[in-house]
Amino acid sequence: AQSVSQHNHHVILSEAASLELGCNYSYGGTVNLFWYVQYPGQHLQLLLKYFSEDPLVKGIKGFEAEFIKSKFSFNLRKPSVQWSDTAEYFCAVNPSGGSYIPTFGRGTSLIVHP
C-alpha cells in the first residue's frame, strides 16, 4: 500500500516570502500525484496534479510542483506568497490504473502574515 508523508506540519511566512512544502510518498510503481488546498472553513480543492507528463507541474494561483521520481518527492512551491494563501495543504498519491483510491498526507497548515 502507498503512503504519503508531509514533513512540515505548520509553516508561518510573511507576505512575499517563497514557499516550499515537502511531500514524499512510498510506492514501487507508477503513481499519480496531487496537491489539494483547503481554505479556512471550506472544502478541499484541487491545486494541481501530475499524471506522467512534464515533471514540473503548473497549478492555479501561481503554485507549481516538481515530481522527482528518484527521490519519491512532489514538493509544492510558490515564489511569493500572499495573505490569501493561508490555508491547509494536502498532498495525495494514488497508483496509476486500477482502483482510484488516493492516500492523503496529514496536511500542512500555512499561515501568511500580511
Add this chain to the structure above:
Amino acid sequence: NAGVTQTPKFQVLKTGQSMTLQCAQDMNHNSMYWYRQDPGMGLRLIYYSASEGTTDKGEVPNGYNVSRLNKREFSLRLESAAPSQTSVYFCASTRRRQGGSGYTFGSGTRLTVV
C-alpha cells in the same frame, strides 16, 4: 453546476443517536467516497463506492455503514453515534479509471457527538 452536495452542514447528536449524512453529485462520476477529517490526522477514508452497486471499506469503517442508492447518491449512516465520531465528514467523487481530474469534494458536514 452544483458538483458535490452534502447535507446537513452541521449536526449535533447525543451518544447513541443515529443519523444519515447525504451526498449527491451531478457530474456523472462513477466513484464516490466518504472521508473524515480530524486535526493532525488529515483525511481518512471511511468507505468508498467504485461504481454503482458496489461499496468497500476504507481505513476507518467501524461504526459506519453506507448505501450507494444510485449513481448520483452515496449516503453514510451512523447507527449509534459515539463521541469518537465527532469530526468533519467530506464526500468526494471522481471518474473511475480516467484519472484525469482528481477528486471533487463536497463542502463537508461538521458533526459533534455529545
